[in-house]
Amino acid sequence: MKKTVLVSGGAGFIGSHVTVELVEAGYDVVVADNMSNCDMTCFEGVTKIIGRRLPFVQMDFCDMEAVNRLFEEYHIDAVIHFAAFKAVGESVEMPLLYYRNNLLSFINVLEAARTHGGCNVLFSSSATVYGEPEELPVTERSPRQPATSPYGNTKQMCEDFLRDAVKAYSEIKGIALRYFNPIGAHPSALIGELPRGVPNNLVPFITQTAIGKRECLSIFGNDYPTPDGTCLRDYIDIVDLAKAHVCAVSRMLDGRMKEPYEIFNVGTGRPVSVLELVTAFEKVNGLKLNYRFAPRRSGDVTAIWADPTLANEELGWKAERSVEDTLAAAWAWEKHLAGK
Numbered sequence: 001m002k003k004t005v006l007v008s009g010g011a012g013f014i015g016s017h018v019t020v021e022l023v024e025a026g027y028d029v030v031v032a033d034n035m036s037n038c039d040m041t042c043f044e045g046v047t048k049i050i051g052r053r054l055p056f057v058q059m060d061f062c063d064m065e066a067v068n069r070l071f072e073e074y075h076i077d078a079v080i081h082f083a084a085f086k087a088v089g090e091s092v093e094m095p096l097l098y099y100r101n102n103l104l105s106f107i108n109v110l111e112a113a114r115t116h117g118g119c120n121v122l123f124s125s126s127a128t129v130y131g132e133p134e135e136l137p138v139t140e141r142s143p144r145q146p147a148t149s150p151y152g153n154t155k156q157m158c159e160d161f162l163r164d165a166v167k168a169y170s171e172i173k174g175i176a177l178r179y180f181n182p183i184g185a186h187p188s189a190l191i192g193e194l195p196r197g198v199p200n201n202l203v204p205f206i207t208q209t210a211i212g213k214r215e216c217l218s219i220f221g222n223d224y225p226t227p228d229g230t231c232l233r234d235y236i237d238i239v240d241l242a243k244a245h246v247c248a249v250s251r252m253l254d255g256r257m258k259e260p261y262e263i264f265n266v267g268t269g270r271p272v273s274v275l276e277l278v279t280a281f282e283k284v285n286g287l288k289l290n291y292r293f294a295p296r297r298s299g300d301v302t303a304i305w306a307d308p309t310l311a312n313e314e315l316g317w318k319a320e321r322s323v324e325d326t327l328a329a330a331w332a333w334e335k336h337l338a339g340k
């Protein structure tokens with residue numbers, strides 16, 4: 001029988017790409033989102049890509065009754081929990097909002113998973129839990145550092161919620177995927193990143209500058225102790241990232257987990273500097289980007305990239321797309337939006 005996967009926050013950037021890959025892998029998918037940080041663009045894009053409309057529930061995961069209703073209406077075999085706020089700076093200004101939203105929604109998911117006959121839970125975590133790492137690349141055994149923002153803190157706390165819930169309730173199994181820097185868009189250019197207001201993240205800022213929505217990209221810091229002075233990150237293609245979720249979900253559903261709670265890094269293992277990324281974007285898309293060097297952004301780490309060996313070996317997953325292909329897809333998506 002086909003298994004059903006609930007994708008919370010499924011109308012957003014990562015959720016919509018994961019939804020497409022799950023459907024293509026043969027799963028039934030229920031998409032739920034409160035639409036607090038997106039519109040229907042990506043959900044409609046998903047409908048076009050897969051050629052049919054998936055069940056969509058507009059709801060807030062902080063509302064326990066709504067979560068219970070959802071689990072009563074559908075037999076959920078696995079839930080992938082994306083529904084959370086994710087802006088680092090905003091979380092510093094509004095910590096209680098972040099704690100309430102990100103923690104309560106996940107507690108509700110875990111509670112429903114426990115009380116509705118058991119469920120597999122995949123939590124969307126972040127490399128932010130490693131802070132400024134002492135050794136690179138980071139493995140899953142690298143120590144977590146104290147969080148530098150409420151956002152980062154919610155990722156650490158939710159990982160702990162999942163670990164403890166799995167330990168206490170045998171009906172729940174869990175995987176946390178720690179994403180490095182997800183970028184790009186689906187090759188169809190029908191779904192992609194749709195930040196509200198001025199983008200915080202690098203690639204949307206680059207594409208919006210290239211299209212003329214922003215005047216100039218500020219590169220935050222060129223005096224870091226790195227080869228070209230700009231920060232190093234592990235940029236992971238969004239479709240590659242989405243495929244890691246399919247591998248993780250099938251591992252849970254097929255009973256292939258080695259422990260009831262597992263953690264995997266989802267990255268390429270390849271450090272790329274901000275300047276290298278900008279140059280690659282210019283080259284692959286044949287354009288010049290208006291950029292300048294600006295002071296460092298507070299809270300940024302100098303360098304972080306993944307050791308993805310565990311995911312490669314245990315999930316049978318590997319990042320495949322080149323940075324160039326990913327940046328071409330990001331640009332195609334920005335042009336698609338402009339043409340709307």
Ligand code: UD1
Nearest residue numbers: 086088126128200201202203205218219220231274297300
């Ligand atoms: C941040 C979060 C991470 C989250 C990710 C995606 C932290 C410390 N980081 O990663 O948890 O998963 O966003 O939401 O919590 N840059 C510029 N100019 C810009 C924007 C960015 O130079 O206009 C630089 C930054 O200084 C950084 C790199 O580009 O060196 C990547 O920045 P960004 O895309 O914001 O991601 P992170 O900060 O790495």
